[in-house]
Amino acid sequence: MHPLRSLILAAAGNDAIRRLVATAPVSRDVVRRFVAGDRTADAIGVTRDLVASGRSVTLDHLGEDVTDAQQADLNVRAYLELLDALHAEGLSARAEVSVKLSAVGQKLDERVALANASRVCAAAEQCGTTVTLDMEDHTTTDSTLRVLAELRRTWPSTGAVLQSYLRRTLDDCVALADTRVRLVKGAYDEPESVAFRGHEVDLGYVRCVNALFAGDGYPMFATHDPRLVRIVAERARWYDRKPGTYEYQMLFGVRPDEQRRLAREGETVRVYVPYGSQWYGYLMRRLAERPANTTFFARALVSY
Ligand code: FDA
Incomplete structure (x- = not known):
């Protein structure tokens, strides 16, 4: 790194x-x-504008590494309020939510995180949308994939995130290629024993693009890297994938012109919109x- x-x-x-x-x-x-702002209303305002411009949205209520059950519960409630608001505003067909398990109790106990994430998934289903579980540092990967598997028993469309910098990830992509998977490079400071460095991360990303396109799932390619965006487009043609059978994802505030260009070309583009007062870790x-x-x-x- x-x-x-x-x-x-x-x-x-x-x-x-x-x-x-x-x-x-x-x-x-x-x-x-x-960051969209502190309040649910800020998140809704930004979502409305993005949807009006032809983009889709995934919303992240900021917060992570929670170590008390009360805070985990408050984070769940924030998602429930958000989902209600999305539904009331008629936005839930174009907006899903992204949840970090560490924000809903993973550090306390995996079962707490599962119970809390289930509350968010149930509310999302009621509102006609779904949830993607963000992926955090490598010490949480197995736990997050276990919780994901449990959630998918009831809510099969729950999304996974896999990080191409981890040496294990190609195997995970092959295993999950028939499901909804967001592929990212990875954002944490990982030891070399578990993670690739530099160009290897990009090569890993391309191998994972192929593995996901080879499956029957719905891959979500989250990157701002122009070279990888071009490679995804080329691989989509190779695998005869039409727009709408996969999507591009980018972060709020990053390469908005490219987001609009892809959307104009008929691609599904989803913008990851964080909101809330706990913005520090995300910003860093x-x-x-x-x-x-x-x-x-x-x-x-x-x-x-
Ligand atoms: P990288 O940062 O290597 O940049 C490559 C190139 O992209 C740059 O050289 C430049 O050309 C262009 N570029 C990048 N940023 C730019 C900017 N600000 N302006 C202009 N050009 C820019 N991570 C994680 O560990 N767990 C997760 O759950 C998620 N979730 C997630 C969701 C979504 C929708 C996105 C887009 C990303 C994540 N990430 C994530 C973060 C991800 O792992 C990664 O850290 C960032 O996306 C940055 O990596 P890039 O692929 O963009 O390439």
Whole structure:
């Protein structure tokens, strides 16, 4: 991993830096570039605009690494409120939700996370939409896939996320290729024993694209990488996949012109929209991905 990336991800876990960044008033403006806002109403507003522009949405209520049951319950309730609002606004056909199991109790007990995620899946079904389970660091992968398998017994459309930087992931793609899978490169600072580095991550991504297209599932290719977007398009033609049998996904605030271009070409494009007050960990991962974002952020802090 690039040293700057490791440094930023290490800073993400440092309480003093967290307090400094979180209390700098300018942070709010910088955060707005990547986060829809604090409230459910902010998330709904952004979703409405994206849907009006021909894009689909997956919404993430920010929060992770929860260590008490009460906070896990509050996070579930936030999703239930969001799903109700999506339904009431007639947006649920174009908007699903993304859930981190660590936000709903995975660190407490896997069974707590399963019970809480089940509440979100049941509400999503009632509202005519579905859930994708985000994937976190490699120590959680087996647990997350176990919970996913349980959820799929009742809600088969529940989405998985697989990370091409993990050495194990091609096997996971083959195993899950008949299901709904979001493929990403991976955003955590992982040891070399479990994760590829540099170009190998991209090669892994392409191998996984092939494995997912070879199955009967619904692959969701989440990347901003222009080369990988081109390769996905080429592989879709090779596998005779029509738009609508797979989709592209990108993050809110990242390459919006490319999102619109793909949507204009008839592709399904889903934008991952985070909202809520617990934006720190999410923002640090975005900064770690791209030095240009870090410069933008540092400049904004300095000029304040
Ligand atoms: P990467 O960051 O390597 O960038 C490759 C190229 O893309 C760059 O060289 C540049 O050309 C272009 N690019 C990237 N960012 C740009 C920007 N801001 N502006 C302009 N060009 C840019 N991770 C995870 O571990 N678990 C998860 O559950 C998820 N979920 C998820 C959902 C969705 C919808 C997305 C898009 C991503 C995730 N991720 C994730 C994050 C993912 O793992 C990864 O960290 C980021 O997508 C960044 O990787 P890229 O594939 O975009 O390429």
